[in-house]
Amino acid sequence: MSRFSVLLIFFLLFPSLSYGEKRANVVRDAGLMSQPSSSATQIMSLTKNSQVQILERKGGWYRVSTDSGEEGWLKLIVVRYEAVGTTRSSPGVLSRLAGSTGTTGIRGMDEEQAMEARGGKANLSQLKRFAASPEEASTFARDRYLIQRKVEYYVP
């Protein structure tokens, strides 16, 4: 088996995400842990504003590598991304999402809007046809093993 297919299978099997090259900051002093757990051994302490490279996520933890080459787990909550432009939001993708190449022209905001407000109610009832039933929702969940669980709201 080639090394590539081994790697491919590795990534397919693991339920975590690989991030490629994602740079991030640490917003406060935080421990770099050997395992994704607060009770694991601490490899080192990262100071506020340290930069890290995100490698993968597991629940509330990121596996990261530091500029000095250390690797370990960091709490997601202390990580902030560098401001980056977005990749998917090009107009081309948007119109593909819209299912049509030309969108309707720029609407005048005055009389058209007033007419729309009256017609808006008709639009609303048309949109109701997309609503799913509870049964459809349950099937939809079951199809991909979305398992319901009981969780109470957090009360501080």
Place this chain on the structure above:
Amino acid sequence: MFPSLRLKFGKSYLLKLILLLAIFSIGQVVFAGFSIGGIDVKGVFDAVSKTKDLGDKSETEEQLIGEEVSTILLAKSKVLENDRVQRYVNRVGRWVAENTERPELPWHFIVLNDASFNAYAAPGGYVFITSGTLLHLDNEAELASILAHEMAHVLRKHYLESIKSKAKVGLAVDVGKLVYGSRSGNSGNSVFTSQFGSFAMTPEDQMISAVDNLYSKGLDRDDEYEADAMAMVITARAGYDPFAFLTVLQKIEGSRPDAKEWEVFLNSHPPASGRIDALEPVSEQPFAEQEGYQLLEDRYSHHLFDE
């Protein structure tokens, strides 16, 4: 005290007249909202009594206001013409709804054709999300978590209470009547008069103005923080990774502040960094450490991008 009053009125027609006028003006004040400007007073009372007959008035008022707010919001937007995406978002949303305390609400999810990042809700269960938002998300769990956040606003009636206070109606006129007046297309100029002042707006304009104001300024910070905490829990109940909500907030936090697509959202929400910090205690609850949560990246991209 009373015998002396009776004596007074018995003696003076003028006093009787003044008393009658006083009662009449008080009556004017009480019914001020719809006595001037051509609004059908009987019609409004009919609407109110019908509303009461249906049982839980507060719930029906919520639906009435929600429909009106949604109608106004839709007037300013384009709906995404993609049945597949609409149905997909509705199934995700409905599944999330089954995991809230009000699954019986007529939840509706509407995807707007809008490149900007934004999502909001109207009272009674109308949840709006832009196609621009969908393009920034990586998986179904992130979508579910945003819908859960908006649904939390509906569950806690954040939008409902805010609209009611912003519509600034006169003393005895509640918003149900305002909405009724707006719908019946009454076009009196000077509608609301009371001893507290004159509102020179039609009911329709008043609602539109309230909606404009609320959805551009946004809800207050406490409401957002509350909805954030609830969103993580609801997301987990539905079997999705609750940290997906945090990854969404991280994306918002890492966005370019000057980018046009983020403008409306950033102006109507508290800073994302603060929201992330506020969620730390929630993220440390036992539920957040459980295994078996789903992200469903492939189902997400399949419904949005595959033919």
